Amino acid sequence: MSYLVLARKWRPKTFSEVVGQQHVLRALINGLDQNRLHHAFLFSGTRGVGKTTLARILAKSLNCEQGVSSTPCGECQSCQEVDAGRFVDLIEVDAASRTKVDDTRELLDNVQYAPSRGRYKVYLIDEVHMLSTSSFNALLKTLEEPPPHVKFLFATTDPQKLPVTILSRCLQFNLRRLDITQISEHLADILQKEVIEFEQTALIEIARAADGSMRDALSLLDQAISFGAGKVSSEQIHQMLGSISQQQIHTLMKALIDHDGHDLLQQSHELSAQGRDFNTVLNELLATLQQIATIQLVPNLEHSDDSDYEQLQSLGQKISPEIVQLFYQIALHGKRDLPYAADPKSGFEMTLLRMLSFQPKVIGTKNHVDLTTTVPPVQTQQKSAQNTSTNPRQVHTELEQNAATTEFQQPEPIQPLQVEEPKAVEVTSDVTPVDSASEILNASNWLSTIGSLKLTAFARQLADNSAFIKSEGDKVTLAIAPELAHLANPKAQERLELVLGKHLDQTIKLIFTQNTEQYLTATATLAAEQSEQAKQNQQQAADSIHNDPAIDALKQTFNARIIESSIKPITEDKK
Ligand SMILES: [Zn+2]
Incomplete structure (x- = not known):
């Protein structure tokens, strides 16, 4: 006996066996049991959601020799013929292959004749939107005055393409995708x-x-x-x-969040060796990012579908919603560009590297001074803290809700783009309100003003990398390095204008110049200043370790050496 494919073998034979589509079933069952069934139904929905199956069960319900009901017997000859797909009064037509008006005429000519075996003729016209205009006109005449023994079931994946005259004569159901x-x-x-x-x-x-x-x-x-x-x-x-497991996607996400390029490329090699399809991998990455974004932004949603909800939640806590959006966009572009890449693997890797270049780098997860022999961490911490407290200005860092940071013995290194606290410089709050930004904003207070603003990530990047040129009336001209010109996108600009305007209590219009000369001669940007500050802090921290007599003694006694890269400055708020 030949193998019967599952879809045929397990095709539902009764309404109760149909999976999903409860809204359609209810209408059909009620109509059948009360014997008040509409003469034309339109089922819209994607392929494989049960349109033909429903039509067959309906044909059986209408023609069962035991009588019209929503529970046909399944035993009589009519029922068995429908199940076997050879019931003469169930007429299945694929409109995609029958668009000529003649075909439709021929079909509709037969509508007038009584059913040959059953009570009703059931017409199932699949992809009905493919019929030509004249075919629709022929069909419309029948729909206006349908013979009582005829039921029409139209199925379409594209209901928009149907004429309104047809639509208005059908009971319309949207068959849902199954979850x-x-x-x-x-x-x-x-x-x-x-x-x-x-x-x-x-x-x-x-x-x-x-x-x-x-x-x-x-x-x-x-x-x-x-x-x-x-x-x-x-x-x-x-x-x-050619797909990959959720676990593999999570490992990939983790490497991205940890800024571990080495691990990312290693994983890409493995995927390639396993013969995975990179387009599919990107699709799954997109799906995972979408799930993370949902959990981040709509946390109270039911997540019964996600067996790995907790893992997604934990990933979501380590990455900002803005970066998730950005990664999504990058993955989408990566997928689009995949066919143009030299080969799928390099296209995929380029996409990952692009994400990596946007992910803020968390430097050094080992923040204690790493001597080859054990040094009580408290001692070194105190030393560097003492030292850096003499810094003229401390930059506060906004710690990401990074689980990893809880292990840190010292605070995270300075992240220039995430400054949040105001600087200890005179701010505009004690200036009497004036009409023009030109009298409030100038080269000397630009950095302190923008430093004190509460900004979202993208507007913050823009503000921190912008140098003040001049202000006239409500127009403020800023310069941005050509390689960072993308930061001045309309959204970030609008956001910065809004917050700055609110701060200054007036309308502000920002104008960005990419004139390199102007940029170079302008006052430094906040980002540049912070980077310079970070360098100084690092130097001071290193000096404090090298000049510490206690550490010197440890080196002498235990033959220890200092691992330079493990020295990190400490910031004031974390002492
Ligand atoms: Zn029957």
């Missing part, structure tokens, strides 16, 4: 009945790949069964789909 749980549970049910072993995660991967279509899911399951020689496992599914 991952609905599909995976149905697959599990079938595999149990077929007595085939499976891993739950494998079914979820299939459900995800099927993208809402039960038919696609079942045909993937067919492949998986033959591929896996009797067992359905996650690894086989990944090989089959």
Whole structure:
């Protein structure tokens, strides 16, 4: 006996076996049981969500020899013929292959004749939007005065293309894509009945790949069964789909968050060696980023679908929502550009590296002074703290909600782009309000003014990298380095104008010049100043360690040496 594909073998034979689409089922069942069924239905929805299946069950319900009901017997000749796909009064037409008006005429000529075996003729016209205009006109005449023994079921993936005259004569239902749980549970049910072993995660991967279509899911399951020689496992599914596991995606995300380029490229090599499809990998990365963004921004949502909710949540805590959005955008572009890359692997790696270049670098996870013999960390901490407290100005850093930072014995190194606290310089608050920005903003107070503003990440980057040129009336001219010109995007600019305007209590219009000469001769930017400050702090911290007699004694006694890269300055708020 030949192998019957699962989709056919397990095609629902009654309404109660249909997965999902409860809203449609209810309308059909009620109509059948009260014998008040509309004569034309339009099912819109993507492929493989059950349009034909519903039409068949409906044809059976209407023609069962036991009488019209929502629970046809399944035993009588009519029921069996419908199930076998050879019931003469169920007429299935694929409009995609029958667009000529003659074909439709021929079809509609027969509408007038009584059904040959059953009570009703059921016409299922698939992809009905493909009919030509004249075919629609022919159809419309029938729909206006339908013979009582005829039911029309139209199916389409594109209801927008249907004429309003047709739409208005149909009861319209939008068949929903099936969700991952609905599909995976149905697959599990079938595999149990077929007595085939499976891993739950494998079914979820299939459900995800099927993208809402039960038919696609079942045909993937067919492949998986033959591929896996009797067992359905996650690894086989990944090989089959060229996809990667959620765990692998999470490892990839972790390397990005940790700014670990070496690990990222290593992972890319492994994916390539495993024969993964990089387009699929990018798709999964996109899906994961979308899930993280959802958890970050809509935290109270139900997440029953995500078996790895906790892992996603933990990733989401280590990365800012803005960066997640940026990564998403980069991945999207990466996917678009993949066909143009020299090869898929290099295109994929370029996408990861681009993300890496935007992810703020967390330098040095080992912040204590790393001597080759153990040094009580408290001692060195006190020393450097004493020293840096003499710094003329301390820059406060906004710590990301990074779980890793809790392990730090000393604070994070200075991150120039995340300054939050105002500087100890006179600010504009004690200046009497005047009409023009020109009298408030000038080269000497520019840095302190923008330093005191509360800004979102992108506006902050823009502000920190902008040098003051001049201000006239409400117009403030700023210079930005040509290589950073992308920071002056309309959104960031608008945001900065808004916050600056609010601060100065007047409208501000920012004008950006990319004139390099002007930029070079202008006052330093906050970012440059902070970078200079960071260098000085680093030097001071290093000096304090090298000049510390206690450390010197340790070096002498234990033959210890100082690992230079482990020396980090300490900032005031973390003492
Ligand atoms: Zn029957």
